[in-house]
């Protein structure tokens with residue numbers, strides 16, 4: 052990392068603290084909104100929060116921070132005081148991205164840090180499954196039977212990083228975690244509805260081209276015939292029509308008669324390169340009735356879901372491992388928290404290591420990143436407002452499944468990376484964005500976004516998920532029936548010490564400390580369901596402690 056980068060990163064990270072110290076709490080609150088913390092109630096979760104149906108609604112961007120005369124736009128170049136933590140101790144509950152970010156930053160400030168991690172590994176939901184790995188759910192165990200190969204892995208939790216998630220990407224840069232492109236939107240992939248187009252999957256490109264064509268046709272003719280309430284000057288009319296002809300690929304009569312943009316007849320299969328035969332354009336009503344426009348077709352328009360995102364080369368857990376390499380000495384693994392108590396000037400945390408009796412540890416502070424569905428069952432003396440916020444906190448029920456297979460999507464269908472969508476419970480099929488051209492690949496055969504699909508998935512045994520995932524997948528790719536194998540799945544609501552995929556409730560009072568107990572985790576950020584949210588929530592907690600210790 053260059054010095055300039057580092058200065059920029061430090062200053063951005065610390066500007067909350069500087070504002071908090073110098074300008075008091077209202078400034079602090081506004082800065083928190085800018086960092087994506089305090090304003091969570093107005094936009095919590097975006098797509099993560101809109102979990103009612105099988106597919107997510109497109110995310111709306113977070114609201115702009117309140118106008119403060121411009122100071123929020125330019126971070127204040129100062130840092131948390133480097134000795135803020137001298138003679139101070141903190142117990143961090145959970146060695147996920149939020150917990151390890153707290154430890155990494157607080158060690159630099161001189162705090163004595165201890166992370167209690169309930170499982171036997173660091174990373175939390177940041178996990179990569181490879182040959183021989185074990186997946187434990189509350190009522191099942193699976194072993195991953197993929198072949199051992201650097202490209203044969205499955206990220207059941209976070210799997211893509213948007214370009215503007217600059218803090219998690221900053222750590223990748225700082226830690227030397229290599230990144231590559233994650234294709235989110237591949238127009239060669241498929242859109243499938245059991246009730247549209249006779250259940251035939253449609254190439255995404257043809258849906259996009261025909262949607263644009265039909266809408267442009269409608270609008271260009273309306274403008275041309277002065278059918279809109281709004282009247283345009285002749286010059287504006289000419290320009291609007293010119294734009295719509297370009298946007299929709301209309302002919303000179305303003306008709307949409309199909310477009311080469313939609314692709315060519317037979318494009319879905321290799322060995323069929325008749326690039327001359329144009330597809331007949333779909334009718335507007337058929338497009339409307341397909342419902343693909345609800346989110347699938349426009350998924351990559353949202354602020355957090357671009358056409359291409361980033362992924363660590365070799366698996367998402369390279370980020371977790373990089374953090375662990377730096378803070379691992381502070382982690383006690385397989386330490387299950389049994390009570391969280393306040394003391395006069397600090398905290399007392401009770402926990403149990405594997406096979407040992409309950410013991411306790413006290414410290415000046417606690418940062419609790421334990422997911423709400425787990426925390427709700429840990430005895431504590433939090434304020435009743437904090438307790439009821441934890442009690443009612445909802446999580447996405449999402450899960451994922453993956454198969455090993457011959458890369459039929461590349462070899463037979465010219466699909467390299469990206470996502471196909473279906474209205475069946477599996478919701479999505481993800482083609483691997485690594486190892487192009489190899490014989491075998493890992494295809495994500497289900498990513499159950501919605502509550503119904505997620506709950507159905509959770510209630511199935513791993514074997515049932517494989518069989519229903521295979522039959523649903525074969526609606527898009529008949530190869531599924533004979534070729535996908537070694538299926539493995541993770542249903543987050545069933546994973547011990549997680550019990551949910553990501554937070555979808557309003558964080559409410561949980562962004563405020565309760566005495567010396569602070570809370571962090573993606574669920575308490577404006578970027579729920581993202582590692583960047585976990586990092587922002589960690590900064591918020593660290594910042595609160597630093598302010599407490601320095602003012």
Ligand code: PHE
Pocket residue numbers: 096097098099100107110211553579580581
């Ligand atoms: N970040 C996760 C993903 O990209 C979960 C998520 C989905 C969060 C959609 C918000 C919106 O799949």
